[in-house]
Amino acid sequence: MKTMNSRRDFLKRTGLASGGLVIGLNFLQSCVNEVVNIPKNAAPLVDLENGFQAQGALSVTDFLQIRPDGSVFLSLTKYEMGQGVSTGLSSILAEELEADWEKINIKYIKSSVSESDITGGSTSTLLHWDLLRKAGAFAKYLLIEAAAKEWTVYEDQCYAENGHIHQHGSTVKLGYGELVEKVVVPESYQTLFDEVPLKYQSKFKLIGKSLKSKIIPDIVTGKHPFSIDVRLPNMKYAAVLRCPVFKGKLLSFDASDALRIPGVEKVVKVDGVILDAATHIRDGVAVIANSTWAAFQGKLAVKAEWDLGENAKMEHQKFVADCLEQLDSNRGTEILRIGKKINTSEMDQIISYTYEFPYQHHACMEPLNATSHFKGDSCEMWVGTQSADKIIANIEKHLGIPKENIKINCHPSGGGFGLRYSSEYAVESMVVSKAAGGDLVKMCYSREDDIKFDYLNPFELNKHTVGIKDGRPLFWDFKNVMANWGGLLGWMYYDIPNCSGTQITVDGFTQVGAWRSVMANAEGFSTECFIDEVAHELNRDPLEFRLSLLPRNKMVDFKHSYKCNINRLRGALELVAKKAKWGKSMPEDSAQGIAVYPYMHGNGYGAVVAEVSIANNEIKVTKITASIDCGLVINPDQVRQQMEGGVIWALSAIFHGGTEYANGVVKRSNFHDNPVLRINEIPEIEVHICENDETRPWGVGEIAGPPTYAAVCNAIFAATGKRIRKLPIKKSVLAL
Amino acid sequence: MATIRLNVNGIVHEKEMDPNMPLLWVLRDILGLTGTKFGCGIAQCGACTVLVDGQAVRSCSMGVQSAMDKNIETIEGVEATPFRSLQQAWIDQQVPQCGYCQSGQLMNAIGFLKSNPNPTDEAILNAMSGNICRCGTYPRILKAIKSVVEQSSKNNGI
Ligand code: FES
Ligand code: FES
Numbered sequence: 001m002k003t004m005n006s007r008r009d010f011l012k013r014t015g016l017a018s019g020g021l022v023i024g025l026n027f028l029q030s031c032v033n034e035v036v037n038i039p040k041n042a043a044p045l046v047d048l049e050n051g052f053q054a055q056g057a058l059s060v061t062d063f064l065q066i067r068p069d070g071s072v073f074l075s076l077t078k079y080e081m082g083q084g085v086s087t088g089l090s091s092i093l094a095e096e097l098e099a100d101w102e103k104i105n106i107k108y109i110k111s112s113v114s115e116s117d118i119t120g121g122s123t124s125t126l127l128h129w130d131l132l133r134k135a136g137a138f139a140k141y142l143l144i145e146a147a148a149k150e151w152t153v154y155e156d157q158c159y160a161e162n163g164h165i166h167q168h169g170s171t172v173k174l175g176y177g178e179l180v181e182k183v184v185v186p187e188s189y190q191t192l193f194d195e196v197p198l199k200y201q202s203k204f205k206l207i208g209k210s211l212k213s214k215i216i217p218d219i220v221t222g223k224h225p226f227s228i229d230v231r232l233p234n235m236k237y238a239a240v241l242r243c244p245v246f247k248g249k250l251l252s253f254d255a256s257d258a259l260r261i262p263g264v265e266k267v268v269k270v271d272g273v274i275l276d277a278a279t280h281i282r283d284g285v286a287v288i289a290n291s292t293w294a295a296f297q298g299k300l301a302v303k304a305e306w307d308l309g310e311n312a313k314m315e316h317q318k319f320v321a322d323c324l325e326q327l328d329s330n331r332g333t334e335i336l337r338i339g340k341k342i343n344t345s346e347m348d349q350i351i352s353y354t355y356e357f358p359y360q361h362h363a364c365m366e367p368l369n370a371t372s373h374f375k376g377d378s379c380e381m382w383v384g385t386q387s388a389d390k391i392i393a394n395i396e397k398h399l400g401i402p403k404e405n406i407k408i409n410c411h412p413s414g415g416g417f418g419l420r421y422s423s424e425y426a427v428e429s430m431v432v433s434k435a436a437g438g439d440l441v442k443m444c445y446s447r448e449d450d451i452k453f454d455y456l457n458p459f460e461l462n463k464h465t466v467g468i469k470d471g472r473p474l475f476w477d478f479k480n481v482m483a484n485w486g487g488l489l490g491w492m493y494y495d496i497p498n499c500s501g502t503q504i505t506v507d508g509f510t511q512v513g514a515w516r517s518v519m520a521n522a523e524g525f526s527t528e529c530f531i532d533e534v535a536h537e538l539n540r541d542p543l544e545f546r547l548s549l550l551p552r553n554k555m556v557d558f559k560h561s562y563k564c565n566i567n568r569l570r571g572a573l574e575l576v577a578k579k580a581k582w583g584k585s586m587p588e589d590s591a592q593g594i595a596v597y598p599y600m601h602g603n604g605y606g607a608v609v610a611e612v613s614i615a616n617n618e619i620k621v622t623k624i625t626a627s628i629d630c631g632l633v634i635n636p637d638q639v640r641q642q643m644e645g646g647v648i649w650a651l652s653a654i655f656h657g658g659t660e661y662a663n664g665v666v667k668r669s670n671f672h673d674n675p676v677l678r679i680n681e682i683p684e685i686e687v688h689i690c691e692n693d694e695t696r697p698w699g700v701g702e703i704a705g706p707p708t709y710a711a712v713c714n715a716i717f718a719a720t721g722k723r724i725r726k727l728p729i730k731k732s733v734l735a736l
Numbered sequence: 737m738a739t740i741r742l743n744v745n746g747i748v749h750e751k752e753m754d755p756n757m758p759l760l761w762v763l764r765d766i767l768g769l770t771g772t773k774f775g776c777g778i779a780q781c782g783a784c785t786v787l788v789d790g791q792a793v794r795s796c797s798m799g800v801q802s803a804m805d806k807n808i809e810t811i812e813g814v815e816a817t818p819f820r821s822l823q824q825a826w827i828d829q830q831v832p833q834c835g836y837c838q839s840g841q842l843m844n845a846i847g848f849l850k851s852n853p854n855p856t857d858e859a860i861l862n863a864m865s866g867n868i869c870r871c872g873t874y875p876r877i878l879k880a881i882k883s884v885v886e887q888s889s890k891n892n893g894i
Contacts, residue, residue: 082834082871212830219835220823222771222811226836229770237765262737262754292774293761294754365775365783365836365870414773414836415870447776637830641876645833648872671780671868679874680865 020067020180023139064093064135065107066143070163070177072099075107078128079119079386080215081416082645083701084638087213088125089132091634095206096136096199099176100163106214108225109410119386120421120514122602122699125634129697137196138189146182147174201632201695210637215412227384227411228369230442235371238432238443239295240270241302242284242453245312245664246510250283251305258287258301263294267302268435270428273398279424279455279511286432292444299446311664314509319661320356323461323481326504327354332479336490336501342475347467351534355464356726357522358658360457360515361674366414369444370429376438378405383426384413390423395430417649418514422455448669455513456659458485462526466496466534473534473549474498478527482519483508489519491558493569493598494531494549509664516649517702520599524706525713525727528595532714533723542594542714543577562603568629569598571690572607579688580609580625589614590622593715597706602699605629605690608647608711611683612719617733619719621651621683621712628687628703631694639700643687646704652677653705654712657728740800744769745813759803760784760795763810771811771839775868782867785840785847786810792847809846811839818894819846821887825880833871841867845881854889857882 065073074093078085086106094104140160147165148155151172158165164173186192201207218224243250255267265288272283283306287298344350370383379401385391388408396403413420429443445453461481466473475498478490483506490501515521535545547570554566573596576582582594596607611623624647633639656675660667668674713724722736729736738755741748742762749767758777763769763786772795775783779794786795787809795803814823822842825831832838841864848855848863855863860881869877888894 082832082836084833210830212827213832215835216827216830216832219832219838220811220826220842221815222769222839224835226770226773228774229764231768231770291757291761291765293757293765296777363870365773365781365834365868367774412834414834416834417870444774447778447781641830641833641873644875645872648874649870670778671776672778676868676870677872677874678865678868679877680861682874685875 020065020177021139021142021183023064023135064139066139066176066180068177068180070100070175071103071105072097072176073105073107075109077109078124079384079410079416079420080412081119081384081386081420082414083124083642084213084635085119085124086215087211088634088638089128090214091206091211092125092129092132093136095204096133097140098160098162099136101206101211103163104214108412119416120418122599122604122702125697126602126699133198134193134196137198138193141192141196142183142185143176143179146179146184150174150179150182207632207634208636210635225411226366226414227371227382228366228414228444230371230382230411232371232440234440236265236288236290236436236439236441237292237295238286238288238429238436238441239292239299239446240284240286240428240432240443240449241299241304242282242449243272243306243308244452245306245308246282247280247311248283248306248308250285251307253285253302253304255285255302257303258298261294261298261301263290264298265289266436267298270431270435273427273431275394275398275424275427279422279513281424281428281431282453286435286443288436288439288441296446308664311509314661314664316661319459319509323459323483323506324354326481326506327461327463327479329504332502332504334500335503336492336499338492338500339475339498341500342467342498344467347469347474349468349537350465351468351537352463352465353530353533353725355462355522355526355529357460357462357525358727359459359510360653360657361451361454361659361668362415362417362419362515363451363671363674363676364413364415364417364419367445367447367450368419368425369442370426371440371442372429372433373440374399374430374433374438377401379430379433380407380409381426381430382409382411384411384416384420385423385426386416386418386421387423391426394423394427398427399430399434417516418518419455422513424455447671451668451670451674452666453511454666455511457515457521458508458512459483460519460522462522464526464530468538471538475500477501480504481506484512489523489558489560489600491523491560491564491598491600493556493564493566495551495554496549510661510666516646517599517705518601520597520601520702520706521709524595524597525709528597528707528710529713529723529725532593532595532710532717541583543573543582546573546596558600560600562600564598564600568605568690568692569596571692572596572605572627572629575688575690576607576609576625576627579627579686582609586611587613589719591715591718593711593713593718595707595710595714599699599703599706602702603631604699604703606703606707608704608707610708610711610715612712612715614719614733619716619731619733623684623686624708624711625686626688626704626708627690628700629690629692630700630703631692631696631698633689634697636689639689640687642700643704644685646702647685647708648677648682650705650708651682651712654709654727654729655731740804742767742800742803742808743805744808745810745816753800755799755801757800758796759786759798759800759808762800763795769810769812773836773839775837775840781837781840782844783837783840785843785867787843787847790847790850792844809843811843814842814846821894822846822849822880822884825884829876829880829883831873831876831880833873837867837869841869841877849881849884849894853894854885
């Protein structure tokens with residue numbers, strides 16, 4: 001059996017004792033570059049330093065395995081956090097492999113160096129589309145060759161179906177499991193992989209079907225392997241008392257009470273680590289115990305003295321006021337310029353409003369946790385992460401362990417939503433293991449920790465201004481203030497001859513991170529509320545006005561990963577308007593609102609019509625109709641699932657989101673004061689998927705949020721006459 | 737420390753432990769039954785829901801001592817009961833996304849249907865409103881419960 005270790009070796013076959021056929025990958029994403037094509041100067045997905053640029057190499061030694069019993073195992077190089085990648089990605093593989101769907105299994109990877117890929121931006125499916133198709137087709141090709149040799153017939157007399165190779169015109173067949181030991185990988189496997197014929201899309205049998213999830217059977221029996229459920233021999237439990245203020249310092253601590261708690265074994269100091277401007281591992285005190293409960297109790301009993309530092313002086317209101325002041329300053333970087341500068345005095349009318357999108361909590365149902373074992377010059381971790389690469393890089397940098405000695409066992413998570421794109425909690429658990437003298441520790445955040453030390457969605461202000469000449473917008477200017485994050489996307493999809501955009505980044509007083517749909521939340525909310533305001537001021541129907549600014553057959557270049565396809569954007573808008581019967585007569589005190597948004601990280605387009613009613617001064621969202629154009633649909637039911645979830649995510653942020661600070665400390669702490677939407681608050685939700693001519697799948701998971709905020713707020717305006725320019729809102733109309 | 741005897745899914749466990757520890761952490765950290773989840777620790781999210789003598793309780797907020805000698809049922813035991821029909825409904829409706837809240841959702845739904853086998857939609861929404869799902873699977877939870885109710889009224893019982 002031949003093993004090739006050179007990095008240039010695209011594919012390799014390795015032997016496992018009774019392992020069957022094992023195909024590994026070791027490549028530089030060359031087969032997906034044609035779609036990704038991220039320009040060097042593009043706005044990075046999340047993080048300038050560690051963003052897209054970091055996703056260089058991907059190497060998985062047992063990417064695809066077909067075992068002698070016929071079972072197929074796919075190593076999940078994307079992270080499962082509820083968005084459905086395990087099912088979606090394996091159906092792409094199964095399609096080309098002509099595998100028996102029931103025999104496809106998922107493997108969570110054990111990653112040394114670089115086996116997992118960054119997961120974010122609604123890009124998992126689109127980035128792995130070519131790779132999985134080729135891998136499946138490649139394996140199928142080898143199996144057909146093996147069968148042909150076995151039967152001494154030509155390959156074209158054989159075909160693959162449902163996990164077997166058959167002979168045309170005969171009932172003879174061989175199962176994949178029976179063939180795997182007979183497969184020979186040719187010397188020219190690289191060329192074969194590159195040129196292997198793929199199926200005609202019209203022949204797809206699995207793609208486009210609502211196949212059932214691969215992970216749900218384990219979920220409903222309690223067996224799904226979340227990282228919080230890890231149990232290892234000699235494992236201890238850890239809880240950390242962290243400095244309540246960002247960048248504060250630990251002066252001293254007294255652990256005597258903590259050590260009296262039954263089960264508490266050690267109390268150790270955690271030295272903070274500065275990772276970048278927005279993310280620090282905080283100074284703290286870790287309690288090591290024989291159960292999570294004892295560790296939590298011990299943490300509550302530790303007395304610590306802090307130097308809270310400058311950020312303790314920060315009051316929320318003052319921060320917002322400072323940001324507003326910045327907005328009116330001349331500071332900032334121009335990130336968008338279309339057409340020319342327009343003299344505002346020549347306009348018939350200037351319309352200008354500012355919109356505030358607050359800090360937002362993730363509150364993933366699985367609190368942050370990671371299990372770490374520091375062993376001096378090597379280490380091992382068990383964690384759910386959107387970014388194993390970042391964890392490895394930070395451990396190497398800050399704990400001095402060479403990256404080839406760092407092993408990450410990737411687990412699925414109870415929600416990610418961008419939070420687990422941050423690597424700090426994971427690195428922190430390794431710092432704790434080190435501080436505890438190399439104990440193997442499962443560090444778990446309490447819910448209070450998870451809320452107070454959340455990597456929040458950054459606070460954003462967006463000011464939009466248009467100049468109207470002869471009833472049409474002649475220029476559009478937008479200006480953005482954002483804390484600790486470089487973020488203005490400047491996706492100007494409306495056809496306005498002169499546009500400009502300026503970004504002002506301010507120092508925030510707290511840590512921030514990625515939050516489902518990232519900057520598109522604030523920009524989608526503000527742009528789509530603003531265009532609605534302009535339509536009303538010009539006495540135009542909000543749908544008709546939008547369509548008039550979306551000329552057909554246009555591709556707009558945002559200097560981002562993909563060009564914005566106005567036909568697809570229009571398609572989403574027209575479909576939702578039709579399905580929701582836009583403009584239908586509504587009962588008294590009820591109204592509709594509409595919005596559309598392109599989510600360009602994933603090249604998916606969404607539109608929403610919201611219906612609200614007002615009774616006893618209380619706002620109720622009664623119905624959401626949503627549409628999505630996500631290109632080629634892999635699994636319609638999963639698309640609907642993600643859209644439903646995204647709508648509910650946004651409604652939660654509208655009515656319950658935001659956060660409050662006092663003296664630099666997050667005031668919220670748990671679900672009683674950081675409420676999220678509950679089952680008795682949901683409207684009827686209807687999802688429609690656009691038919692389209694795309695031959696590739698595009699993003700799904702983050703499409704619903706941005707248009708939902710705006711459609712709901714626009715509907716509230718239509719029902720009450722009150723404009724919403726700041727989230728969250730109270731349900732009482734009187735409070736608007 | 738005290739010796740605590742627990743009957744979980746029909747199996748009796750007897751162990752030395754802190755009698756004040758909430759049932760949740762005993763199940764997860766001492767007995768290794770990790771299907772029951774920790775979400776908030778203060779009876780606000782429902783992730784930790786188990787049945788104690790047939791009633792849905794928040795195991796994070798029940799000291800293990802008060803569960804002693806009672807009949808405790810967790811998600812790991814459901815397959816062996818008639819309520820596996822609910823697990824099947826969860827599969828049929830493709831309810832879970834990340835799945836973290838779903839043990840609690842299922843256990844809460846079981847406890848509820850035991851006491852109210854023929855509920856209205858409103859009663860279902862009310863009963864399930866203590867269980868948070870951050871992935872937004874609520875519309876499907878409602879559908880799944882309704883499908884079981886319909887089926888059981890046809891079959892005269894679950
Ligand atoms: S963990 Fe018990 S209700 Fe949330
Ligand atoms: S399925 Fe993820 S929290 Fe409910």
